[in-house]
Amino acid sequence: AQTVTQSQPEMSVQEAETVTLSCTYDTSENNYYLFWYKQPPSRQMILVIRQEAYKQQNATENRFSVNFQKAAKSFSLKISDSQLGDTAMYFCAFMDQGSGNTGKLIFGQGTTLQVKP
Amino acid sequence: DVKVTQSSRYLVKRTGEKVFLECVQDMDHENMFWYRQDPGLGLRLIYFSYDVKMKEKGDIPEGYSVSREKKERFSLILESASTNQTSMYLCASPPGWLGVMNTEAFFGQGTRLTVV
Numbered sequence A: 001a002q003t004v005t006q007s008q009p010e011m012s013v014q015e016a017e018t019v020t021l022s023c024t025y026d027t028s029e030n031n032y033y034l035f036w037y038k039q040p041p042s043r044q045m046i047l048v049i050r051q052e053a054y055k056q057q058n059a060t061e062n063r064f065s066v067n068f069q070k071a072a073k074s075f076s077l078k079i080s081d082s083q084l085g086d087t088a089m090y091f092c093a094f095m096d097q098g099s100g101n102t103g104k105l106i107f108g109q110g111t112t113l114q115v116k117p
Numbered sequence B: 001d002v003k004v005t006q007s008s009r010y011l012v013k014r015t016g017e018k019v020f021l022e023c024v025q026d027m028d029h030e031n032m033f034w035y036r037q038d039p040g041l042g043l044r045l046i047y048f049s050y051d052v053k054m055k056e057k058g059d060i061p062e063g064y065s066v067s068r069e070k071k072e073r074f075s076l077i078l079e080s081a082s083t084n085q086t087s088m089y090l091c092a093s094p095p096g097w098l099g100v101m102n103t104e105a106f107f108g109q110g111t112r113l114t115v116v
Helices: none
Strands: A001-006 A010-014 A019-021 A024-026 A030-039 A044-050 A064-070 A074-079 A088-096 A111-116 B004-006 B009-014 B020-027 B033-040 B042-051 B054-057 B066-069 B071-077 B087-093 B110-113
Touching: A001 A088, A010 A019, A019 B020, A024 A074, A024 B004, A030 A064, A044 A064, A044 A074, A074 A088, A088 B110, B004 B087, B009 B020, B020 B033, B020 B087, B020 B110, B033 B071, B042 B066, B042 B071, B071 B087
Parallel strands: A010 A111, B009 B110
Antiparallel strands: A001 A024, A019 A074, A030 A044, A030 A088, A064 A074, A088 A111, B004 B020, B020 B071, B033 B042, B033 B087, B042 B054, B066 B071, B087 B110
């Protein structure tokens, strides 16, 4: 069974600084997707960034980028120039491409990020 | 905008009550999911449905059932609510067909259920 582990329950960063959230996963599959979702205090889950396992190039979305290490099964999220609006809980998630017809996501435990002014 | 709507943001129910949590999506997606979110445990899958009247158990189905009579509506049922079912419940709807750019799941805003 696939598992996703986020070992940092809470983190904080000063506004405008850079922070990295860690995520490791375990799978025997070769084709899969990895995601970072953000859940602000409003509770609305928002997709931040996604990575296809077959792509070697790390995904980037504006201030958000990932460091995808397939062999190490590591998928960290880097937030540059942190903003107060980045304060949220962040979830790392895995989806087996073989189960793509259902879209089943496996989530980590979450990391609460606080951006301080 | 795509929408997944959960009928209640907050619910308080008594132990032993039958509880219905409703979720509606307007994206014409085949798949719908119910997750439970607890501190330190992340989101855990309770049940999912990939078609009308079709359902499959997730990782923690005990104490729950579901109903999908119409494509747009997916209900989670707590047959006899217990205090250990106090939690946040999230409904999600990913696309039925999985393309490279269609992997995003859309979530409702969650129902925080308290069982007393």
